Amino acid sequence: MSAGGRRGPYTAALAAVAVAFVLPMLWLFSVSLKTKAGVYAYPPQWLPDQASLENYRFVLRRTEVPWYLLNSFKVALSATLATLILGVPAAFVLSREEVRGRGPLLTGLLAMQMVSPIVLLVPIYGLIGRLRLLDTHAGLVVVYAGVQLPFTIVVLKNFFDALPTSLLEAARLDGASRPRVLWRIALPLVGPGLGATATFNLAWYWAEFALALVLLDSQGHFTIPVGLFSFQSGYETEWQLVAAASFIGLVPVIATFVLLQRFFVSGLTAGAVKG
């Protein structure tokens, strides 16, 4: 039996899997094009008779959804940037230089990376309250950076570990300073690693719900997940509007993911498997 000889059944099975995962999202899109009557029409239609983008127009013009989008972009991008700026030097030093207590520190980081921030909602709420940062994006970004730093450092350290020692040492012997070695030699070589962690963090920040729910108060400050949750309660029976708002929140994630999926998957496996 030659490889490729029986690819038909596999192709069919894979198509079925893809359909099972894409179909619910297509249904969401279909509902978002319907009128209220269309949502309750029987039998349900995949291609609604009176399909229109009216729900999108309403959601984007008459509700807070554009603010949610903007806030999410702002928070996710600043948190990703903050995490990289703090994490890269730390990971580089941990990988390349002698650090006291490296073993316990790494185990601690690895463990902290896996503890969900849900567990810490109450003390984090108290802390951010005392810092007078409730209902601010700054407060959320600081917490996000703290929560994802252990993961970021662990993954980046692995990428730095993989660089040939000789290369960096040669540069040091040539008199290059540490920042220069990092910036000029190490960083360009771990580009894929940076991309992987940044993409993963970006997705994580975009999706984060519990902390944002607890730390933010004003609709004008909500990010997409909290905003959508509140939108769903507010427009409980207007499912066509809820679907349109959800689809708007879904598109940037899927688009980014499709573009960067190579980075994303490698980041995930790097963080979870290689350790």
Added chain:
Amino acid sequence: MRRPAGIVVALALSVCVSAAASGPDAADALVTPVRVGRPGAPLVLRVWAQQDYSHLAARPAIASVFREVFAEWARSHPDVQLEISVMPALEMHKAKLLLAAAADRLPDIASVDSFWMPLFLEGHHAQPLDLYWPAADRADYVPFATSALSDQEGHVYGMWHGTDCRMLYYRKDLVPVPPKTWDELIQAASRIAREKHIAGYLYNAGRWEAAVFDHLGMFWGQGGQLVDDGGRPVFGEAPNREKMVRVLRFLRETVTSGASPRAVLGHNDYQQLTSAAIAGDAAMFLGGNWQLQALQEGLSPSEFAKWDVAPIPQAPGAEETTGTGGWVWVMFAKDPARQRASADFLQFVESRANAGRILEVTGQLPVRRSTYRDVAFFREDPWYAKFGAMVAHGRARPGVPLYPAISEQLQLAVGYAVSGDKTPEAALDDAWRAVQAEAARPRAATGARSGVDPVAVIPMALVALAALLLLWPRRGAASPGWLAPALIVIAALVAFPMLDLVRLSFTNTRTHGLAYAYTLESYRGVLGDPAFPGMVAVTLVFLAASVTLQMGLGLAIAVLLDAARRHRARFTLLARIAVVSAWIIPGVLVGVLWRILLIENRSGIVNYWLSRIGQGPLPLVSSGPLALTSLIVANGWRGCAFSMILLFAGLQRIPRELHEAADLEGLGAWGRLRVVLLPPLRPVLALNLALVTIQTLNTFDLILPLTGGGPARRTEVISLFMYRSAFASMEAGRAAAVAVILLVLNLGLALIAARLIQRGGKAA
């Protein structure tokens, strides 16, 4: 792959661009969803409004009246702008207000449910409005609207903006004579349900205020009392206990007799009742006067003509009674200039002219006498004559700070009784015990704890010490400058909260109170909570089923992908992207998406398919076991990608020769899995198990939008239990105790996973 990706990106960009470009056009410039007024205006007032009483209301008619009123206000007040935030979920609105009060960051103005007023008067948060609000205008209000909000010195602390009452809506063509008693109601409703295959009688039994308040009329009608004159709860004692048990027994009977579907357990919004009526799916429902408008808008005139209203059916011999509530504007601003601007805004919105216009579309009952007299709509409309007659039998909820706790417990009792999980007697007695325990607790003190708490310093000192030890400069070691910023952030935002959590769990602190004492009360309270065993059971079922499903699906897809790759089948990348995209989208979105897939009538897509195979429509989110199943399936759909990625990576490391050998041996699929694939995969599977267990244990984002933990508490897993304790019941100490349990489980599993990772790293 390049082209589809390009299309998706183009779509994404176009959506984003149109989002950005759809900024307010000229006419809307003064009224945007989050701001009202000139953007540069120097005075910014923060307003927490009600979604259904604002320009963001779901009903277009309400939204447009408010847009007009707000725009008029903005044009005449160029120096003030409002930062408006609406709180759609009642529970969240109240919790956020209480937390804001504790943190001294209340908005300038808020609209609150009238029965929350005691909470804001108690802490002296509500500010008197009478300084800015002429007595002549106040005299226009019906007496209870000002007297209920006044103190002994005659200060008025709120501006009532509409009241309401509850009643029976019924279809005259199906129910010629409206039922007066429970028996008549059940008889009529179960007959219709049998004959017409629609719901005979619908009502709110979801976990929210209305599930209790709607039915209090039936309790009061029998002469029942929730609290005595001193404000002490008495509803669980004779003679009140029997009266409340009768109400619960009646509610249970609505379901057992077939008069009402179990779906009433999922009703946590009046709009659900209206929608069912509009869809022709209900013959009667217990609703409020404000639903009339939505019914009229949603139905054709001939269909609408079939509907009428009647007083709430009662126990035999009981008196006609209905609950009246309503909303109140409260001013929290303390600064005189902000107070003046706030009071001015409220008087503008609630002026005689505007109040009439607004209430005409919101469907609430006016509180201004002049509205009934001067506005033709209220003067002439026959419906409002009926509502007016019913309000005369109205009764408001007791204005005691304990009422919310009583309601919260009775909500659970209604859920348990209707679902049949507990007998009406047991459901009520459990609620009574919980309320008594609550009443015995000292009220949340709002004053600061006196002096410094030396114990509170310990977590901080420990974390600082550890950081110092790691970072202390020594010869030959890296200078700490590169490590310090990251470690300090981690120490402050992860390590310190972990230790502080443990400290908090040994206190009885309230989320919105500052005073606390060190005690074991929280652990005792959590372990003794009657809801605790149920929560543990739900969590364990969810955990076991969800982990199995995720790993099973993940393994199946990974093996399929691996085999397909070896056979050079097409669509491997496509399938991978499809599976992973379910995992990458925010959990809240997955929850909302599944909520839409699972819509509980025959037009919901899953229910449509189920009914095509003769199995539906089913109460997929409103029956306990089905809701938990839905949650597990949704979480499996979302989460299996993670296992798939890990296991697929593991499978690819299996040498090709092993597969070739298996081909030569002619091994079947099962044999290949057992002999070739699983043995080398064992360490990855172990790691996967640990990681998926942690993730599932902490699942939160998907549950809140999908089931909200309901019906009753049948899908309330540990994370949600913890969140509710801290941010709905305000029991930070107890929440911390639960979180400590969660933390121990998290850390234990994380250490196992870390060990597995390090071992795998050494072997590789």
